[in-house]
Amino acid sequence: MKDWPYDVFPTGWYQIGYSAELAPGEVRPVKYFDQDLVLFRTEQGEVALLDAYCAHLGAHLGYGGKVKGDCIECPFHGWLWTAQGALSEIPYAPGETRRVGLDRWETREVDGLIIAWYDGFGRAPWWEWPGIREFKDGAGCYPIYPQGADHIGVRKIIPQSPVENTPDYYHFMWVHGSGQPGKPLLWEEEGHYLRTRIGFVFGHGKQSTWLTPDGPVAGEIETEAWGLGLSNARFVLDGFITSQLTAATPVDREHSQLFDTITCTREPGSDDPEPSGTAARMLEFQKGQIRRDFAIWENQRYVEHPPFAGGEEEHYARFRRWSRQFYVNAPESEQV
Structure with a gap:
């Protein structure tokens, strides 16, 4: 076991701030x-x-x-x-x-974020970050700044850890208190880009919650990752969308600066820039949920060859293979 999968920082785009703050x-x-x-x-x-x-x-x-x-x-x-x-x-x-x-x-400045390119060989960017569609949608979603701009700070976390949540369908039960694991629906890779869809029953096992007052509702979590520095989770529930971008930017070999950027679908008829109703509650709820993940990642050791169970190995192995492309010295023959 070791704390970093390879010997250098992974290639990619990384958030270094918010446009409104510079x-x-x-x-x-x-x-x-x-x-x-x-x-x-x-x-x-x-x-x-x-x-x-x-x-x-x-x-x-x-x-x-x-x-x-x-x-x-x-x-x-x-x-x-x-x-x-x-x-x-x-x-x-x-x-x-x-x-x-x-x-x-x-x-670059994209959708209110300042991002920077890193490559261990000093190569020019070989992709551009397209941003997040909800961050662009000022009419349908709340602005990300300032309410949705969450500065987590510098933590002992490597960039791969947040993105490695992508194939982890079981952690929802223990980390986030869900009633069942997610169900994989889609796995799509296009070079540096990874997209998945996960079936999820919000409020499973409960008669009523603040998010599902009429009982459990089937929805999805769509994830997108562009390299290992920027990853987004899109929670889709009955037309209500929460889009949450997690950005981990290496500071040194053990620590990263963490940003968490969130927006939600506007309340019907609202043109107020400040979230209200369900959107405001979801915003604060997700800020709390991501901190549960951070508490795990910050005290986690990277296990290179995990003893998988329950079918975990299928998508974990796919993710680990996909992630190798961003490390300039990743061994070609490595098996997950």
Whole structure:
């Protein structure tokens, strides 16, 4: 057994923040993938993520650095670096140039999230994240920010753990208090993309719950994963949808920063940006439920060859094989 399935961080897109929380001119020191970085938004509104240390004398740009137009200014000697990491100006030596630069990390803003690309070989992105359809649907669903933007913080969790819930149909009974396990209905892989559908009886074994006041209702949980950094669970119950994105971004070899982003179908006739009724209750309920998972993952050890039971091995093995593509040094011959 070991705490990480392979020796490097998995390739993919990872959330590093929310768009609404990074204003033009704002600078933040951040650490991801065991590297010190600086995140900032230019005065023109572009998000940039660069290696943190100035190539001149090594000052950390995240501590005292300032945005000047489309550049970040070093707090030590004022050298200006563009959002692409190029040297723009040496203020006390006008016209002089140096063949130096800062590594730039690919970033995107999608559906109110700021995401960054990681690849152990330094390759350019080989897919784009399409976002979540409910996050885009301002008319039919509540906005994700601020009520649906849940900052979990840094936890001792690896990115694979949240996504590995995908083939785990039995944990619902013990972790989430359901009356029965989920029933696999669909398993669909397309390269970096994994989609499943799970049959689920909400309120099973109970005459009435706040979510199912008239008794148990058959529904589904649809999951989608784009690599191991971004995974979404869509709970579908009688036309009411809750969409919950879990994002785990490595900070170092043992810890990840966790984001949990949720939206629900609007209450009939509501145009209020703040969730109410069933939607508001579901939002808070799911925030609590995901924390039950986090408590497991944070204290879990990765078991490379589990002694599966009850048919678990079919989809767990498929998931483990699918996940290997994101680790640049995954052994080709490994068997799950």
